[in-house]
Amino acid sequence: MTADVVAHPDREAGECAAYQTDSGQWDRELVPDHRGQTRRPEPDCPVEIALHAISGRWTTLLLRDLMHGPRSFGQLRTGLPSLSDKVLADRLAHLRREGLIDRQEQKAFPTRSTYSLTRAGEHLRPLLTQLYRTGQQLQRHASR
Numbered sequence: 431m432t433a434d435v436v437a438h439p440d441r442e443a444g445e446c447a448a449y450q451t452d453s454g455q456w457d458r459e460l461v462p463d464h465r466g467q468t469r470r471p472e473p474d475c476p477v478e479i480a481l482h483a484i485s486g487r488w489t490t491l492l493l494r495d496l497m498h499g500p501r502s503f504g505q506l507r508t509g510l511p512s513l514s515d516k517v518l519a520d521r522l523a524h525l526r527r528e529g530l531i532d533r534q535e536q537k538a539f540p541t542r543s544t545y546s547l548t549r550a551g552e553h554l555r556p557l558l559t560q561l562y563r564t565g566q567q568l569q570r571h572a573s574r
Contacts, residue, residue, distance in 0.1 A: 499546070530550055
């Protein structure tokens with residue numbers, strides 16, 4: 431099968447590149463199975479699932495803080511003083527639904543809750559590290 435060659439607007443004049451969707455071939459490192467072989471966002475695409483799990487303002491900062499160990503609601507609020515209680519509660523609920531954090535309640539008065547990463551949440555460390563490094567590179571590129 432021959433690939434249709436498409437010029438990308440960011441390339442130098444005369445340079446062209448063949449794209450996966452044009453050639454019908456998939457980069458096995460980027461797309462190791464059929465779930466990523468799509469031409470539109472699909473809910474079962476692993477990349478879409480991962481992006482949804484960490485999406486939302488403040489989410490990555492909460493994950494970063496929880497990487498250092500369990501934290502109470504108050505400790506998380508103190509660590510991110512610009513974050514409102516409502517948004518903090520919403521982000522924690524989102525992370526719980528995604529299976530990235532657990533909530534443990536201590537039976538006392540008043541009831542105290544502690545949040546910690548699940549094993550799935552701990553597996554996000556390399557992703558968050560790489561996102562940070564990628565952001566640094568993009569910043570450097572944009573400032574040229």
